[in-house]
Amino acid sequence: MHTVIRGPAPGGLRAIREKYTPRWVQYYPTKTGRKPSDSKWQEFHRDVSSVFFGNCGYCEEDDKGEVDHFRPKSRFPERVYEWENWVFVCHACNHVKGGKWPAGGYVDPCAKSRNARPEAYFRFDTTTGEILPTPTLSAARQRRAKQMIADLRLNAYHHLKKRVAWLRVVNGALDGRDTNDPKARQFVKLVASRETWLSTITRTWLEEAGYMDDTN
Ligand SMILES: [Zn+2]
Structure with missing residues (x-):
């Protein structure tokens, strides 16, 4: 939320x-x-x-x-x-x-x-998706x-499964790229956007991975 x-x-x-x-x-x-x-x-x-x-x-x-x-x-x-x-x-x-x-x-x-x-x-929790x-x-x-x-069963299995799977996609797309890499920055902007689903857990993950800065 x-x-x-x-x-x-x-x-x-x-x-x-x-x-x-x-x-x-x-x-x-x-x-x-x-x-x-x-x-x-x-x-x-x-x-x-x-x-x-x-x-x-x-x-x-x-x-x-x-x-x-x-x-x-x-x-x-x-x-x-x-x-x-x-x-x-x-x-x-x-x-x-x-x-x-x-x-x-x-x-x-x-x-x-x-x-x-x-x-x-x-x-x-970005590991469990909770x-x-x-x-x-x-x-x-x-x-x-x-x-x-x-x-609201916000930690139901189907939610956790989607969150964890999505974070894997995000992780895979960034593929350890440098935080200043233009492609990485563009991608981070997209997935951190409130228009994109699951943006709150994504932002938490990006913060932990060092990809979020003041411009996001
Ligand atoms: Zn819902």
Whole structure:
């Protein structure tokens, strides 16, 4: 996970939010009446996807993707059409996250304050491919990070396999080239880009291998 700057809400969302939100607020949390059937957030799939460069906001894998309600609509129906509550996610992450919302919540990939951002909460083990809580976190923050990793199964075998395989590709492509080699620099820029999938573990690996500098 890494920080994603969401930018302003797309045009047209405000009218939709005003029109459709009350139905959800009325239905949840008591589930009174009929469940609203509108899912107009799907009409903003492309807007949400482009903010995240088509990479899942949680596991960073690229995917056709879906619009996730970071704070689930069952618990926060007033936020169902809130741009700030939408995260681009892969199908697997969306499926396991479902309506979960633990006490303390999850780490928001679009958090504004620096110490609430994913970079403050997580680090990567580039050997195993695991995402881990930053060791220096307070107990409460450590719990939030661990809960998120567990609930979203961010260390599931299929994730680890992809991360490790990708780092092998990166390693192979660089082939021990000098950090100043123009080809190496070009490649590093590409794979470290937030537009490229798995950029956070890749950046960690590049840092460890001495390929990252201030220009990346
Ligand atoms: Zn995902």
